[in-house]
Amino acid sequence: MxxxxxxxxxxxxxxxxxxxxxxxxxxxxxxxxxxxxxxxxxxxxxxxxxxxxxxxxxxxxxxxxxxxSGREIPFHEKQNKLYREKESIAQLAASLVEEGDVIGLTGGTTTYLIARALKNRRNITVVTNAVNIAMELSENEDVQVVLTGGMLRSKNFELCGPLAERTLEALNIHTMFMGIDGFSVEQGVSTYSELEANTAKMMMKRTERTIAVFDHTKAGRNSLFQVAPVTALYGIITDEEPGEELRERLTKEQVKVFVTSD
Amino acid sequence: MxxxxxxxxxxxxxxxxxxxxxxxxxxxxxxxxxxxxxxxxxxxxxxxxxxxxxxxxxxxxxxxxxxxSGREIPFHEKQNKLYREKESIAQLAASLVEEGDVIGLTGGTTTYLIARALKNRRNITVVTNAVNIAMELSENEDVQVVLTGGMLRSKNFELCGPLAERTLEALNIHTMFMGIDGFSVEQGVSTYSELEANTAKMMMKRTERTIAVFDHTKAGRNSLFQVAPVTALYGIITDEEPGEELRERLTKEQVKVFVTSD
DNA sequence: ATATTTATGATTGAATATTTCATTATAGTG
DNA sequence: CACTATAATGAAATATTCAATCATAAATAT
Missing domain, CATH: 1.10.10.10 (Winged helix-like DNA-binding domain superfamily/Winged helix DNA-binding domain)
Incomplete structure (x- = not known):
C-alpha cells in the first residue's frame, strides 16, 4: 500500500x-x-x-x-423485522396518551417507536431510562423529557443500577409502557437482563398504570428474570389475539387487553 | 398548470x-x-x-x-469557535487524569473535548450530566459512564433540575472539570443558566477537586449566575496567561493555574 | 377573451458515482 | 529472505444522476 x-x-x-x-x-x-x-x-x-x-x-x-457526537442512535426502523407489528402497537399505545399525562417508557425497540409516535404531542412529560428515547423526544420542546440517572449500558443505551432506582423514587408516573422479552400467564412479564428487570420493577412501583407492550413472538414465552405477575398490570398491548385461556385469565384479573387488529 | x-x-x-x-x-x-x-x-x-x-x-x-424539528442544535456550531484553544485545554485536562480516577464533567464544548480526549483510557469512571458526553464515552467499555438523571434541556444536552441534584447526592467524585461562561476574581466562576449553575454547584459539593476549564474569552467576564468563588477551586485550566493581579490572587488562594502554552 | 405568470415535463450536456482492473505496499509464511 | 496472499490505492470505462434550457399547459390577471 x-x-x-x-x-x-x-x-x-x-x-x-x-x-x-x-x-x-x-x-x-x-x-x-x-x-x-x-x-x-x-x-x-x-x-x-x-x-x-x-x-x-x-x-x-x-x-x-x-x-x-459521532455515534449513531440505534434501533432505527429498518433493522427490525417486526417493524409493522411494533409500529401498530406503538400507535395504539400513543392513542391512549392524553394531554397533560406523565408517561413512563422503559428501553426497547417497541417503546422507542412509542416515543416516536408521541414526538409531536404537546404538553406531555415522558420519563425514561433509555438515552436514545430521550434524545428522540428532546427534539420537541413541547415534550418534557426526564431521564433517570444511572450507569450507561452501551449496548442498549439504557440507564440501570441503583442510581436509576434512586432517581425513580422521586417521580410519579401516570401510565408506563413497559417493553418486555417474555409474557405468560404463570410468570407474568420477564426480561433477559436482571438490571433491566430491577429498573423496570422500580419504575412500576412509581406508576399508577403499567401497560406491557410486546409483539406476538413474546407471548407464551418466559425470559430469565421476572418483572411482575400479570395481576400487577393495568393492561397489555400486543398485535395478536391472545389464546382463550390467557384471555380468560386476563379478564378475570381485570387486565385490559388491547390488540392492534381490533 | x-x-x-x-x-x-x-x-x-x-x-x-x-x-x-x-x-x-x-x-x-x-x-x-x-x-x-x-x-x-x-x-x-x-x-x-x-x-x-x-x-x-x-x-x-x-x-x-x-x-x-425546525430548531438547530447550537452545540455543534459553538464547537467551531476556538476549537484549537479548547482542544489544547482538553488535552491538558486529560493529562491530569490517572487510571482509577472518578472524573466529573459538566456539559459544554470544552468538557466534551475532554471526554473525547479520555475516550481511549482504561479503568476510569466518568460522571456527567451531559448526554452527548455520555454517548461519546459509552463507545469504550473500559470507561464506566454514570449519567445523572434530570430534565433534558434539548439545546445543550444537559440534564438539570432537582433530579440531577438528587442523583449527585449518591456520588463521590475525585476530580471534576467544570465548563463555565465567565471567570473573574470578584465573582469567581459563573454561567448563563441558573439551572446549569445549580447543577454545577451540586456537583462541586460531591467533588474533592474542582477544576474550571475555559478559554481566554471567558476570563475577566461575569455571567449572570455565580457558581462558586475562586477560593472554592482546586485549579483552573485556560489557554492564555492570566493577568498579574489575577495570577497573584490565585496564588494567594492556592488555586493551581494550568496554561496550555506553558 | 387575451396576456401573463407559474408549474410542469422533456431533452441534452455536464457532473458525479459505480464498476472493474492493474499496481503497490503490508503482513504473513516457509 | 524470497514468496505469497491480502489489502489499499489509483486509473479508466461505464452508468447514473444532476443542472440548465426550452416548450407546453394550467391558473391568474387584465
Missing amino acids: RERNGSKEERQEQILDYILQHGSISLQEVVLQFECSEATARRDLEALEKAGKVIRTMGGGAKPAGLV | RERNGSKEERQEQILDYILQHGSISLQEVVLQFECSEATARRDLEALEKAGKVIRTMGGGAKPAGLV
Whole structure:
C-alpha cells in the first residue's frame, strides 16, 4: 500500500471529525486535504456511510440526522423485522396518551417507536431510562423529557443500577409502557437482563398504570428474570389475539387487553 | 398548470413529512408517490433544501442534522469557535487524569473535548450530566459512564433540575472539570443558566477537586449566575496567561493555574 | 377573451458515482 | 529472505444522476 500520511482508519476518522465540525465536506476537499485520488475519497465516504456516520451527498458527504457526537442512535426502523407489528402497537399505545399525562417508557425497540409516535404531542412529560428515547423526544420542546440517572449500558443505551432506582423514587408516573422479552400467564412479564428487570420493577412501583407492550413472538414465552405477575398490570398491548385461556385469565384479573387488529 | 393531486406546496410538505418520519426519500419514491416527473421531484427537493429543511443526497433527499424539528442544535456550531484553544485545554485536562480516577464533567464544548480526549483510557469512571458526553464515552467499555438523571434541556444536552441534584447526592467524585461562561476574581466562576449553575454547584459539593476549564474569552467576564468563588477551586485550566493581579490572587488562594502554552 | 405568470415535463450536456482492473505496499509464511 | 496472499490505492470505462434550457399547459390577471 502506498500510505502517504496515515492509515485508512486515521484518514476516515479525520474526515469524520471535519464533517462533525463543519457539517459537511466536499469530495474535492477530501482529495486536496489528504492528497488522495477521488476513488479513495469516495471509498472513505462510502465506508463512513456504511457505518452510519456520514450521509453521502452529491459530490461529498454530510452529517446525518440521528447522529449524536459521532455515534449513531440505534434501533432505527429498518433493522427490525417486526417493524409493522411494533409500529401498530406503538400507535395504539400513543392513542391512549392524553394531554397533560406523565408517561413512563422503559428501553426497547417497541417503546422507542412509542416515543416516536408521541414526538409531536404537546404538553406531555415522558420519563425514561433509555438515552436514545430521550434524545428522540428532546427534539420537541413541547415534550418534557426526564431521564433517570444511572450507569450507561452501551449496548442498549439504557440507564440501570441503583442510581436509576434512586432517581425513580422521586417521580410519579401516570401510565408506563413497559417493553418486555417474555409474557405468560404463570410468570407474568420477564426480561433477559436482571438490571433491566430491577429498573423496570422500580419504575412500576412509581406508576399508577403499567401497560406491557410486546409483539406476538413474546407471548407464551418466559425470559430469565421476572418483572411482575400479570395481576400487577393495568393492561397489555400486543398485535395478536391472545389464546382463550390467557384471555380468560386476563379478564378475570381485570387486565385490559388491547390488540392492534381490533 | 396541470395539477394532479395537489399543489406544489402540499406536495413539498408531504415530502418533508415523509423525510422527517423515514429519515430519507429517494427520487423515485417521490416520482411514484406523487406521479410527477423527475424534474419536478428534483425541483421540490431543491426548494426544500433551499429552505434548509432537507439535505439532498445522490438520488434523493434526507433529514439534515443541523435541523431538529425546525430548531438547530447550537452545540455543534459553538464547537467551531476556538476549537484549537479548547482542544489544547482538553488535552491538558486529560493529562491530569490517572487510571482509577472518578472524573466529573459538566456539559459544554470544552468538557466534551475532554471526554473525547479520555475516550481511549482504561479503568476510569466518568460522571456527567451531559448526554452527548455520555454517548461519546459509552463507545469504550473500559470507561464506566454514570449519567445523572434530570430534565433534558434539548439545546445543550444537559440534564438539570432537582433530579440531577438528587442523583449527585449518591456520588463521590475525585476530580471534576467544570465548563463555565465567565471567570473573574470578584465573582469567581459563573454561567448563563441558573439551572446549569445549580447543577454545577451540586456537583462541586460531591467533588474533592474542582477544576474550571475555559478559554481566554471567558476570563475577566461575569455571567449572570455565580457558581462558586475562586477560593472554592482546586485549579483552573485556560489557554492564555492570566493577568498579574489575577495570577497573584490565585496564588494567594492556592488555586493551581494550568496554561496550555506553558 | 387575451396576456401573463407559474408549474410542469422533456431533452441534452455536464457532473458525479459505480464498476472493474492493474499496481503497490503490508503482513504473513516457509 | 524470497514468496505469497491480502489489502489499499489509483486509473479508466461505464452508468447514473444532476443542472440548465426550452416548450407546453394550467391558473391568474387584465
